[in-house]
Amino acid sequence: MEKNKSEKYLFRINSKPSFKVGPNSKLLMEYKMTLRSLSLLQWEASIGLMLGDANLQTQNKGKTYRMKFEWGDKNKLYAEHVHNLFNEWVLSSLHKKSRINVNGNTVITWGFQTISHSAFNPLKNLFLNKNHKGIINNLVKDYLSEIGLAYWFMDDGGRLDYNKN
Numbered sequence: 001m002e003k004n005k006s007e008k009y010l011f012r013i014n015s016k017p018s019f020k021v022g023p024n025s026k027l028l029m030e031y032k033m034t035l036r037s038l039s040l041l042q043w044e045a046s047i048g049l050m051l052g053d054a055n056l057q058t059q060n061k062g063k064t065y066r067m068k069f070e071w072g073d074k075n076k077l078y079a080e081h082v083h084n085l086f087n088e089w090v091l092s093s094l095h096k097k098s099r100i101n102v103n104g105n106t107v108i109t110w111g112f113q114t115i116s117h118s119a120f121n122p123l124k125n126l127f128l129n130k131n132h133k134g135i136i137n138n139l140v141k142d143y144l145s146e147i148g149l150a151y152w153f154m155d156d157g158g159r160l161d162y163n164k165n
Contacts, residue, residue: 028091028115035088037119041147045085046120048148050127051135052155056120057113058131065120070097070111078154079110089114 038046046067050056056065067086071079076094083094090112097109114120126136126143144152 032115032117035117035119038089042086042089044145044147045082045151046123046148047126047139047143047145048151048153049082049155050123050133051144051148051152054155055133056123056128057116058124059116062124064116064118065124066114066116067120067123068111068113070109073108073110076110079112082151083112086114089117089119091115 054067054069057068058065069082079094094110094112099107101107126139127133
């Protein structure tokens with residue numbers, strides 16, 4: 001069975017671990033043109049993830065957006081799952097970050113970001129107001145599906161009371 005166009009380009013982009021693709025490279029531009037829109041699962045998950053800790057970024061004054069994700073070390077398996085969910089939109093592997101917090105403890109996080117693409121622009125209209133994260137009226141009623149709710153719950157948890165008592 002022949003691979004579709006985007007799989008062929010993704011293979012060429014990811015074929016060498018040290019191969020870096022510049023943001024304006026011909027290969028990356030051709031690959032982006034093979035991508036059209038998020039799948040229904042990716043779209044619904046994106047709503048929940050944005051209600052959680054994901055965020056949107058633009059590098060070209062709002063022409064296109066990308067999603068950025070980061071989770072603590074205990075959520076590495078979940079980070080891998082979300083990375084796999086957006087596989088064709090991600091050019092790098094999950095990356096590990098390590099830092100020392102104010103208490104002197106080492107904090108490890110795992111994250112990744114998608115490529116910038118117009119497929120993420122509809123999320124901007126739902127979640128960004130003057131480049132600040134928020135939500136539009138009726139977002140939950142009109143856009144949150146069962147899948148989105150599940151990702152929101154997995155992303156932010158469901159504990160009612162974070163106090164020790």
